[in-house]
Amino acid sequence: xxxxxxESVMYPEALRQLPESQLPVLARELREFxxxxxxxxxxxxxxGLGAVELTIxxxxxxxxPDDRLVWDVGHQAYPHKILTGRRERxxxxxxxxxxxxxxxxxxxxxxxxAVGHAGTAIGAALGMALAAAQHNSQRRAVAVLGDGGxxxxxxxxxxxxxxxxxxxxxxxxxxxxxxxxxNVGGLxxxxxxxxxxxxxxxxxxxxxxxxxTVPPMWELAKRVETHTKGLVxxxxxxxxxxxxYFGPIDGHHLPTLIHTLRNLRMQQGPRLLHVVTRKGKGYPxxxxxxxxxxxxxxxxxxxxxxxxxxxxxxxTYSQVFGDWLCDMAVRDQRLVAITPAxxxxxxxxxxxxxxxxxxxxxxIAEQHSVTLAAGMAADGLKPVxxxxxxxxxxxxxxxxxxxxxxxxxxxxxxxxxxAVGADGATHQGAFDLSFMRCVPNMVIMAPADEHECRQMLYxxxxxxxxxxxxxPRGKGTGVAIGSEMRALPIGKAQIRRSGSGIAILAFxxxxxxxxxxxxxxxxxxxxMRFVKPLDxxxxxxxxxxxDLIVTVEDNVIAAGAGSAVGEALAKExxxxxxxxxxxxxxxxxxxxxEEQLTELGLDADGILATLQNDSRAQHIVGAQPRRKxxxxxxxxxxxxxxxxxxxxx
Numbered sequence: 041x042x043x044x045x046x047e048s049v050m051y052p053e054a055l056r057q058l059p060e061s062q063l064p065v066l067a068r069e070l071r072e073f074x075x076x077x078x079x080x081x082x083x084x085x086x087x088g089l090g091a092v093e094l095t096i097x098x099x100x101x102x103x104x105p106d107d108r109l110v111w112d113v114g115h116q117a118y119p120h121k122i123l124t125g126r127r128e129r130x131x132x133x134x135x136x137x138x139x140x141x142x143x144x145x146x147x148x149x150x151x152x153x154a155v156g157h158a159g160t161a162i163g164a165a166l167g168m169a170l171a172a173a174q175h176n177s178q179r180r181a182v183a184v185l186g187d188g189g190x191x192x193x194x195x196x197x198x199x200x201x202x203x204x205x206x207x208x209x210x211x212x213x214x215x216x217x218x219x220x221x222x223n224v225g226g227l228x229x230x231x232x233x234x235x236x237x238x239x240x241x242x243x244x245x246x247x248x249x250x251x252x253t254v255p256p257m258w259e260l261a262k263r264v265e266t267h268t269k270g271l272v273x274x275x276x277x278x279x280x281x282x283x284x285y286f287g288p289i290d291g292h293h294l295p296t297l298i299h300t301l302r303n304l305r306m307q308q309g310p311r312l313l314h315v316v317t318r319k320g321k322g323y324p325x326x327x328x329x330x331x332x333x334x335x336x337x338x339x340x341x342x343x344x345x346x347x348x349x350x351x352x353x354x355x356t357y358s359q360v361f362g363d364w365l366c367d368m369a370v371r372d373q374r375l376v377a378i379t380p381a382x383x384x385x386x387x388x389x390x391x392x393x394x395x396x397x398x399x400x401x402x403x404i405a406e407q408h409s410v411t412l413a414a415g416m417a418a419d420g421l422k423p424v425x426x427x428x429x430x431x432x433x434x435x436x437x438x439x440x441x442x443x444x445x446x447x448x449x450x451x452x453x454x455x456x457x458x459a460v461g462a463d464g465a466t467h468q469g470a471f472d473l474s475f476m477r478c479v480p481n482m483v484i485m486a487p488a489d490e491h492e493c494r495q496m497l498y499x500x501x502x503x504x505x506x507x508x509x510x511x512p513r514g515k516g517t518g519v520a521i522g523s524e525m526r527a528l529p530i531g532k533a534q535i536r537r538s539g540s541g542i543a544i545l546a547f548x549x550x551x552x553x554x555x556x557x558x559x560x561x562x563x564x565x566x567x568m569r570f571v572k573p574l575d576x577x578x579x580x581x582x583x584x585x586x587d588l589i590v591t592v593e594d595n596v597i598a599a600g601a602g603s604a605v606g607e608a609l610a611k612e613x614x615x616x617x618x619x620x621x622x623x624x625x626x627x628x629x630x631x632x633x634e635e636q637l638t639e640l641g642l643d644a645d646g647i648l649a650t651l652q653n654d655s656r657a658q659h660i661v662g663a664q665p666r667r668k669x670x671x672x673x674x675x676x677x678x679x680x681x682x683x684x685x686x687x688x689x
């Protein structure tokens with residue numbers, strides 16, 4: 041489809057040269073191009089379709105990139121990328137070597153702040169506004185966030201701080217009633233009341249103009265309003281935080297947007313503009329099903345996304361979790377499930393429908409979700425927190441202080457662990473083993489397949505303290521999943537292949553690649569299962585019968601599972617060569633999961649090549665063990681399993 045006007049607008053400088061009358065045509069072409077490209081390549085669609093007019097208006101009015109524009113999360117930033125010199129590369133977004141899935145400072149000067157997690161835009165833009173004041177600069181700072189992002193606690197922390205400092209800051213609340221799942225909570229209801237109060241707002245502003253001509257009456261009106269506006273006036277919450285509230289206005293009507301933004305650009309101090317948009321705007325299927333069209337795989341836009349009638353060859357790990365959760369809820373009435381706004385992604389749809397009174401969506405509030413679970417556990421419930429690895433990072437203090445310190449029975453179902461693929465560096469589940477392993481009272485499990493994932497969830501649920509089961513994104517190995525639930529002995533590993541020379545210790549779903557390597561090299565391969573506590577008894581036996589131990593994990597090597605093995609051997613006074621394979625000390629860029637594992641050397645070929653090229657392994661490959669490890673000290677073997685007996689039903 042031809043997009044002649046869009047093709048003439050490579051950068052915002054060209055956009056600002058257009059007459060305002062041509063902007064609706066540009067919006068139509070931009071929306072068409074976005075739909076064509078994302079439907080052909082996959083990516084985030086609905087949010088960008090809903091932000092087309094807002095994006096055009098912002099770059100038309102503000103002198104970007106000198107004026108700082110900060111997008112929250114970045115799901116809605118595809119139109120921004122198109123208008124800032126990246127239109128011809130949009131088809132590469134989220135692909136290996138292509139455009140980043142979210143705004144990224146290294147990609148363009150128009151991306152003023154790297155984002156990916158919700159709720160950061162106001163704080164970042166406030167920092168930029170305060171920096172401008174320090175430099176005596178006249179540049180503006182604008183934060184654009186959705187109403188889902190406004191449910192984050194740190195968004196309110198930033199609003200509160202901005203109201204105190206009184207910076208030159210404009211916050212635009214893009215209200216479409218959606219984040220990834222439909223928004224929930226009191227704020228959603230509040231914004232709905234705001235959006236329904238436009239007539240009152242117009243009447244209020246008109247009354248102000250009249251009363252200002254009569255000073256005594258104006259003073260009386262202001263005093264009365266102070267006591268009554270909280271009942272009926274939209275935006276009172278933001279005004280009480282020190283922001284001047286404007287809106288709500290139609291976020292798809294360009295003349296209104298441009299006129300309003302021009303007026304606000306000339307004002308000073310903290311301002312908040314409430315813009316109402318529709319996610320998926322301009323593409324009826326996306327407007328009708330905003331959840332399904334949030335992030336899409338390639339599809340035909342003429343027919344829309346069609347659900348396959350062919351059952352999947354194997355369920356995803358999220359589906360395995362969701363099925364276990366429903367089964368477990370029937371067995372134990374104490375079970376409750378909590379998610380920070382990730383019902384669909386975490387596999388909680390069926391549970392939320394079958395057990396609505398035991399399902400709690402906290403909105404995008406990861407810290408609150410964990411403390412909520414702690415409070416429930418303290419009073420006799422058995423909470424299961426379904427959370428992505430990258431989002432659990434945001435609740436680390438609550439994990440330590442509110443759950444582990446009190447040794448409360450909260451089960452963390454940690455989804456999207458390890459390499460997650462196209463969502464890139466902000467979403468990689470690279471650190472959870474490292475940051476959880478050092479926390480006292482935690483039991484940490486990493487299943488090798490779907491069936492083991494189900495059993496580990498059951499095992500963790502039965503414990504009287506905190507536990508975590510971490511599993512990857514996407515489909516499993518296709519192994520048969522039994523309906524039974526059996527508790528695993530805590531801290532016990534499983535030898536999957538007996539060999540000699542090299543012992544490969546696999547943590548999690550990389551076991552299948554390790555077994556392939558083990559067959560090639562005649563090595564012992566162990567499914568470690570538990571990261572904490574470790575099977576130190578088995579470790580000692582393996583060290584006695586092998587010349588090299590290799591650990592393999594899809595977590596950063598630093599402080600990860602391999603480090604735990606090294607610490608355990610050192611504690612026992614055992615000296616043996618140890619090779620740790622895992623994620624490197626850098627952030628992992630976007631690509632498919634398969635491409636990432638290949639690039640990182642964590643597929644079977646990569647692991648084999650590393651061993652064949654490692655000086656410690658070269659003389660061992662294919663050889664029989666030639667020595668026993670040196671053991672210092674008394675040599676007494678102590679097992680972590682003594683502190684964590686097997687879970688009992």
